[in-house]
Amino acid sequence: MDASSKKGAIAVIGAGPAGLAAARYFTAEDSPFVCQVFEQGDDLGGTWRLSEFVDTDDKGRKVHSSMYKNLRTNLPKEIMCYPDFPFPTYPESYVPSEKVLKYLLDFASHYQLRKIIKFNRSVVQVRPFKKNDDDTVNWEIKTRDYLTDEEFTDYFAGVAVCNGHHSEPIIPEIEGKQEFDGFIMHSHAYRESCPFKGQRVLVVGAGPSGLDIALEVSKVALRVSLSHHLKSSQINFKGKSVQQVTDILRLAPGKRVEFVDGTKDEFDAIIYCTGYKNSFPFLHEDCKITTDGFGVEPLYKHMINIEHPTMCLTGLARFFYSLMSGKFQCADKREMYRELKADQHWRRNKGYGPRQAHKLGALQQEYYDELAKIAHIKSIDVVVSKLGLESTKRIYSDLCSFREAKFKLLDDKNYLEL
Incomplete structure (x- = not known):
């Protein structure tokens, strides 16, 4: 034409x-x-392109991506693809972020x-x-x-x-933040867990990134607490070293944090996973x-x-x-x-x-x-929303191992867990 x-x-x-x-x-x-x-x-690639920079890059551009190393999808690849362009036949359903990026690159190449x-x-x-x-x-x-x-x-x-x-990260306004001597960041700037080795870390927010980061940091930190207002029974850490605490009331001098239930604790770092x-x-x-x-x-x-x-x-x-x-x-x-x-x-x-x-x-x-x-x-296809809802439930009910599940789409309505 x-x-x-x-x-x-x-x-x-x-x-x-x-x-x-x-x-x-x-x-x-x-x-x-x-x-x-x-x-x-x-x-x-948008948000799927990992940047080594945090605030601005080497050309002065504001860093757009919130991607961090070791991220794996929280939805199966079988329902993440474009309708007419399936993912390659990787053995796992929950793929690393670099495979999603490659998929997007391949899609762009295929359609020129x-x-x-x-x-x-x-x-x-x-x-x-x-x-x-x-x-x-x-x-x-x-x-x-x-x-x-x-x-x-x-x-x-x-x-x-x-x-x-x-x-555009949401940074909550919490009383006393100017007096807090610990390190404060938003998950937008999080890239890996290494900087938190041996530290007392408070992760704020129980969305998918908050759960993911709390779990990852717990492998290297002295201890990790997750602050949120969900029912603690909704999140199953399966004995992992993540303590669940209530919302923050205020930050205090030194490294003290006071919670709405009256408890207090000290932390070296706070990571806001607040959307x-x-x-x-x-x-x-x-x-x-x-x-x-x-x-x-x-x-x-x-x-x-x-x-x-x-x-x-x-x-x-x-x-x-x-x-x-x-x-x-x-x-x-x-x-x-x-x-x-x-x-x-x-x-x-x-x-x-x-x-x-x-x-x-x-x-x-x-x-x-x-x-x-x-x-x-x-x-x-109905199977997309059906499997998507099931996968989302498992983020909370089976946080530590839900990504080990493997799925196969049988038709436009049904899937099989392998």
């Missing part, structure tokens, strides 16, 4: 897993679009995506504008080359924002996208900008491709806002807080099926 018959240009921000998925569909042989990917790093990626290109601003007298919104995107410091302005018919959400914020600093206010760091709005179906539906903020590429291709149209603006308000009301009634603004949990398959019906595309 020659350029004159193309519908328009699509910008993809980020060459991580979500950005590569978008690029693959918008550059398919039958795609009516041209596509350009902007990646601030010097290679693809490197030729449309501009590396070392930081997105400075994304702004909507009306090119003609009609209501058609186009996008002006300003970028800067990290190597030459040259600035560019390009124009697009649509934009997929795929900049990831594991790069990350959503952040889109390059979106101009005219994009009408706002975030408190957790929820992003106004979004239709948790991904489409209601005010400007040619902008998508997610990795569900097939839905956005179908929309931009004209295979379906979004509901009118009033209906999209009505759905958004209904979803927010439902979440409040469930007792969800800001961090659960886009939580799906056990409703994943229902969500996938709804999107597929709207977009006239095939849904995600």
Whole structure:
């Protein structure tokens, strides 16, 4: 298809897993679009690319990846792959991070995506504008080359924002942190356990990274405590030397920490595994996208900008491709806002807080099926959400050995544990 018959240009921000998925569909042989990917790093892979740097790299770029050495996936590879590109037949289901990165590199090579990626290109601003007298919104995107410091302005018919959400760490505000003499860091800067050898370490947060890091550090530290507010019975360390404690009340002079249950202890280091914020600093206010760091709005179906539906903020590429291709149209603006308000009301009634603004949990398959019906595309296989939910449960119930399990997908609904 020659350029004159193309519908328009699509910008993809980020060459991580979500950005590569978008690029693959918008550059398919039958795609009516041209596509350009902007990646601030010097290679693809996003959060799966391990960086030796912590805050900024040797080119002055803010380090995006939160990857650490020895990380293994907490989902089986059998359900982590793109629909039309399976993982190699590795013997294990839970693979090391370097194998995920190789998979992404192979995917990009197979679909010849490197030729449309501009590396070392930081997105400075994304702004909507009306090119003609009609209501058609186009996008002006300003970028800067990290190597030459040259600035560019390009124009697009649509934009997929795929900049990831594991790069802006949440640092809790805890009383007394200025008086604490120990070492404090966020897991975003964690790379390996060696620096904590022989130390008393407090890990804060019982999400997957908190559990992972607590377990890894316990192999070299003098002792490790995990501070969280889950029921301790939910996490099974199987006798490993990790003590579970309550939330921090305050930090005190020296290396003392006081907890909400009244207990006190001393620690040489604190590692905050307290999650990350959503952040889109390059979106101009005219994009009408706002975030408190957790929820992003106004979004239709948790991904489409209601005010400007040619902008998508997610990795569900097939839905956005179908929309931009004209295979379906979004509901009118009033209906999209009505759905958004209904979803927010439902979440409040469930007792969800800001961090659960886009939580799906056990409703994943229902969500996938709804999107597929709207977009006239095939849904995600039921086996993907089924095995995903089972694997997530095992993170807490069988933390020390759940990664030894091996799975085989039998069909689109069933799997077998080998």
